Amino acid sequence: EVQLVESGGGLVQPGRSLRLSCTASGFTFGDYAMNWVRQAPGKGLEWVGFIRAKRYGGTPEYAASVKGRFTISRDDSKSIAYMQMNSLKTDDSAVYYCNRAFSGLGGDYWGQGILVTVSS
């Protein structure tokens, strides 16, 4: 059974940093790209970025709203995707989901989400 579990969320002050983890099981993690998607309270889904599988270079891409502040990485030996979030803003407050990227970056399996609150 495919499972994705996010961790590392919480309350953080503006300007500070946080690292989210997405721990995967039930599939060969290294074969898949992984997405990060967020949802602000009462709002819609927003794609944050993704990281390619190593066989495609293992490189990330980002939404304009987080480019230069967020960094996505992966450790295939541990089946974990990470997202380092720096210079956090109040607008970054959201539930953050990771998902397994299927065809055309569509996410076929999603984690339960983790809440990040940026507030002083």
Place this chain on the structure above:
Amino acid sequence: QSALTQPASVSGSPGQSITISCTGTNSDVGGYNYVSWYQQHPGKAPKFMIYDVSNRPSGVSNRFSGSKSGNTASLTISGLQAEDEADYYCSSYASGSILVFGGGTKLTVL
């Protein structure tokens, strides 16, 4: 990259069919056959319902179908049931190796 355009809300009675549109541009919906649809119930993670415009993942009811014409994709739900009441989102692969979502549509089953 702008979000895809979806109606804010749609409604229908049990047994009826409804269609949710998702309008983009030549750089996303119109340029690639990589439109996906998701169902999200309150407080839950999104569920993958349609991929590559019109394909259903295993386990998704055949009451859900997808299509595309030009820059607009559509999700049709036939034989509406109470449990279909949820928010629905489209997404599309876009130029520059990015993903864009629609703003979401709230489906009310009357």
